[in-house]
Amino acid sequence: MQSLEDLLLYALKVAGELGASYAEARYHKVDSTGFVSRNGVVISAYSEVSEGVAVRVLADGGLGFASTNMLGKEGVQRVVELAVSRARAHARLLKSPISFSDARLGRARYSIAPVKGFTSLSLEEKLALHREFWERVSESVKEAKVPVTTLWYSEWTEEKLIMNTDGAYISSAIPRLTVEYNTVVHHPQKGYAQRFAFFGASGGLEWLEKWRLVESGGEEARAIERVLLEGVEPPKEAVPVVVGSEVVALIVHESCGHPSEADRILGREAAQAGKSFIKPSMLGQRIGNEYATVIDDPTIPGSYGFYLYDDEGVVARARYLYKEGAINEFLHNRATAKTFGVESNAAARAMDYASEPIVRMANTYLKPGDHRFEELLEDIKLGVYMKSYMEWNIDDERWSQRYVGLEAYIIENGELTKPVRNPVLEITTKAFYSNIDAVGKELRFYAGTCGKGEPSQGVPVWFGGPDVRLRSARLGVVA
């Protein structure tokens, strides 16, 4: 039987014989298993294996991609032929030929060894998590009821072997754990409130202890009940706003990470996720004050977006996207790096074998400062603390954005007092990064699945940040 390595080498050989100036072959397997429960009872178990080969070529300046799960020599040869011939057929529609920059390509094997493997808990113990979560959440509310909780639990492993005609050879295996839950809280007179939470990391079951799912699910249900029963509107005037790290994390992902993607800046995603307010010439321009330093780093141990080499085989490193208030660096793959005359900083990622590698974030976070949480609050006579959110969106050039708080509180004389129901922070990117006047010291990360590309690809990312204080913002309310 042919080895995967032989199969990929064969793909590269065929591409070369067909005249491709560059070829890359990737074996990519995503193997996941998990359970979905409602009110503590598992309604189904699932298992998914996506496994196949992706081929990408440059031919006559055109970029061709093809993939198949038919993993024989014949199937792979067929998709290489398709990738080359179709890239070539479209070359006449190119305004300029596509080419790749030089890059620090790796030849390495790496894998993550979980502290606690997926088999370190029994099936019964994993199922007990669902039951205990439901029991804790439903018992945590007093006047309201919890009509439904749902919980998704997934263990998954991503294995890749990447080879290209420029000499890269990367073999990797990354296990990940993901838990999501949905809690609905209802009161007959006050209506409904809803919390969706998402946890993810690379590694194994050691994360269950860190996440404290049962405890935090109960605490959140109690807090949401308070918002539902006692929540008031935010002040109508502009007030200081302490933006919780969960919201900050999302803001930096949306308003720094995405607009810093070089393919977006060049218009490659213009019809899908959009363009960017950042233009190619804007490196060095100010976007905020000295607190605005945002870093994207794929190499954070245990992170959900962890990798050491990207899907073009380039060595990963931390990227300083905004630095002390200035637009500092874009996220690049080898094609965008060539256009900008720089080296790739290893941002090429593909969701699975059926997906082309495109420019993506990994783990994006705002650099923490030196304030304790109490210090962020202490000078505020009247303000709002927005701890968590449900609804959010941002325009397609990543300028005008909206975050609706779920758990939020009035700040009075430096203390948290009444809960606030559905406060709306609707703000531009520059206003956010220019209005920060104090930054917390505790950096926390949150997991998500970032969507981009056509066909749409969801890749695991962390986004993080400390709590930050905005000098002044006028909050709205939902309709």
Added chain:
Amino acid sequence: MISMDMDNISRFVSELMKKGFDDVAAKIEVVDSVMVKIANSSVSVVQSWKRMPVDLYLAKNKRIFILHFEPKSLEDLQKPIDSIIPLANRVTESPIYAPLPEPSKIRYVEEVVDKRVIEAANNMSNIAERVIEVAHRESIESVAGMLQVGYVETALATSRGALLGEKKTFIQGYLRAFAQPDGSGQWCYTSTTLDLSGLESMAFTASRYAVDSRNRSEVEPGVYDVILSPMVFANLLEYIISMTSAMHVIMGWSMFMKNSPGDAVASPLLTILDEPRNTELPNFRSFDDEGVETYNKSVIEEGVLKVFLHNTKTATFMNTKTTANAGWMIPVPWNIVVRPGTATIDEMVAEVRRGLLITNNWYTRLQNYVEGVFSTVARDAIFYIENGRIARPITKVRIADRFGNILKNVAMLGRELYNIQWWEVRTPTKTPYILIKNVNISKHTI
């Protein structure tokens, strides 16, 4: 074209039954497709796929297992399936379990396999060149977008004896045009047959909106009467109609948790159908994933919620009958169709004293599914309407309201239907322009 061996699939299901499962369903697809991505009026990448995904539904002692594989062959699945068997008695019984339905005779819709679509897979450069050229007949700077053609074979076998197959072709595309200094417009097209005029019309509409929306200004937030283009209404319907899925109701993901069929949930002007047997739209099918014959149905009829979308399991859980929308776990709408009205766009604009025409949107998110609290970002061409006339293009607003209000405040429907499917609308949808009264519009405050 690849043809699947139905006997082999049937044998595969029989062998799984011998392993001790009570219910088995296997869905196998063969997908052959090509997509051309366009950016800056140039081709950024040509992507091709040859895939054979295999989906399995297994149940044993009322425990449910859903499996998805992309194997080299069916034989490769034995090992992962064998690993499920020891779990079967350790997982708890599923409260939504119901036996797979007995097979009934399926009346097939007329199969749509357009050879021109299959041939177009190797001739996409000509189609791409054509739509780019049509778009540039207007005074635009560039276009971006996507064109895709494909061929899909689906085979379904169940342990109850269903053995069904269907083939289809599809063509989809969308284009976003940019015009200096700040104009942009976007439109899309979807079909099961090669219709170049549909793609040309898509290109023309995107460019026209781009040119017409140059030199934008801002408006104040507040309450406006809003005309939603088919692009926008299709996006909102994707969320709203998915919430009529009984599983979403059961799981707490639905604004219809508080409702039952028979409740008035929308304006009497509004009728929305699920049309799996509409072969013009790419998601047509003769049978669902449980092997039940599909049928077209009103989901909302003259403002009244008529059904939740069911498979056999959710139907049993809610003591009703399946609507042939399986999804083994989650019932799904197939093709969404809005019953047209009689108005022209000009007649709708004439109705509006202070309002907006929003031609595209993206990033719809909900604060609360149960209460339908949402916002979505208006994008591309947006026009301020004053005293029955389009006054000027505007920018940077979002709709921030409740889906219930949107449904109840429908005031006029256009007479022309448009085929919509794109990055923000995955379910093929036919809908007209639609006028909604009293919509809350928000924008950033700093």
